[in-house]
Amino acid sequence: MTGKTTFEIFLATVPGLEAVLCDEVRHKGFRSPSVVPGGVTIRGGWPEVWRANLWVRGTSRVLARIDSFHVTHLAQLDHRARQVAWADILRPEVPFRVEATCATSRIYHAGAAAERITRAIHETIGAPHADNDDGVLVRARFDQNVCTLSVDTSGDLLHRRGHKEAVNRAPIRETMASLFLRQCGYSGQEPVVDPLCGSGTFILEAAEIAARLNPGRSRHFAFEKLATFDAEAWERMRTVKSERIPSVRFYGSDRDEGAVAMSEANAARAGITDFVTFARATISELQPPEGPVGLVIANPPYGTRIGDKKSLIPLYRALGQTLLARFSGWRVGIVTTESGLAHATGLPFLPPPAPVPHGGLRVTLFQTAPLP
Template identity: 75%
Template structure:
């Protein structure tokens, strides 16, 4: 598997957001993206792997699919794993680990499968195995077909490298960017989050408008692979497309600590100049001067019994304030509770399937311009 070779690349997404991610991947110029359960598949070489990690906002991780073969028993898996050209992909001096999953296959013991592949790599390449290694080889055995991938991202991609301070139950940046896309946001209009917490929606919107690559401030697992070309990667990172956006981005929260957090995170992300954060309650909310845009919020959901009743007035106030003062603005609300969303009284468009988030299932409730 040489640097020039073409192979399948899998970009993981939260189930329910595959089509939205596919739209983003297409917009970023990747060839023939295809939505599949759990993500998006593209084809390309290692430069496409690097670019996907650097550019794509909505993907949770990027896997390079390096080999696929039918397998029905462990001895066969052992033989086939030894024929994978590991020396072309992994480095003998860098520790690795293996994770396996089995579904509907004659090999059903994931631990035994992982062990066979791990031994094959160790004995053919000489690389050390370590349970906490940054290089992860994944094997998925489904319907007696084994697909071997290398996780090229390392840390999950929502860890952009800017946000040191977070509040309780924050929305992942990857998911926030896809919800912005679902609301039709393209970087040309103002965005306001009236319950901004640590500033995720505001910072993602400002970065999109500023054309900043989401992966610009972090390292990736592919930098430790045999296929890595440091000079080519540096050239890719050095391509500057950043601009000062025409629109501005606003966050407010009744918690002063959240505002301090958001400002610090925006500063680290390099978008402080086009963002504004202030302490304000929902009833204080007023549209900023200029053209209408998008109001988007991830309010508290109320996961304990009785919480819903106490939160309903907050949602009601939010809806009334927006209907009264935000004519021409679109609204997006992320919540796990449809009854709370409908308590706003806002005229929502049909919703899409709920998306898993932090042990819950959340939906995006959207309106047309009010």
């Protein structure tokens, strides 16, 4: 990477949502976004790396691709890894660790490959090997006899915004929630209602999008430990204000008082209390707020056993009946694992996209056009 002003940057996301992430990345002005399996690539330098971590809602991590070379055996890897300009990227006093993955390559032992790269880095710049997950992560991917070296510039996964300390069972990640909102056509100009809000993820994301709040504004990143980090330039970037007061409000409700309290606490930490309303309410008590129509989006319970799923049908049916009776003109998005549960609502869903992985399951976003 020595002398390079731009390089490839990989923004990871949930498989199946790459095109949605690409749309967000393009909308936020990044150069040459391209959909690839598992994410989106862009071209840029370190400021673009910082900006992607700070701005992009739908990515789970940002990798800086620092080198790529053909390699077929470990001795060759050892030699080639020592030619990488590690001193330009890693700091000698900051611990690091290496993770490797191998696919269809003559180098097939990931542990041995990671060990060779670890030794090369340590003997080249003297940086200590991290004994835990705190160090800077170097990723090596071996595919078709090509080794691609990347540095994880994010650290903690990017759904950890730093605001949602309280969570309920099986919460949807903020990154996925933001992509589902985008998939529903949400751009921050309309009200959003979540009648099964849990810890408030959909409402928090919708309100922050409307208020133009950067998702990474309250946390630290791994790139702050790199030799390429410029603290003054980062501070200038981080403190640029683009916020606005939303023209609409965002409404979450749940029958569980504890979920409502969690959502309110999370909203307070995110600084969006003025734009959101949370209330304890059952599905049958749900009413549309005054004002313009918008989007109803929910992540209802799925049930992991057949008996659970059958017991959930009345909940889905009640949700659909309430929305059809009271929410004329509103669009609806329902995230669930089972088409049978979705169709129990009786809502006129559009043809659904392919399911995507979520917490060991596969979920689908079922959407409607504006309800009659």
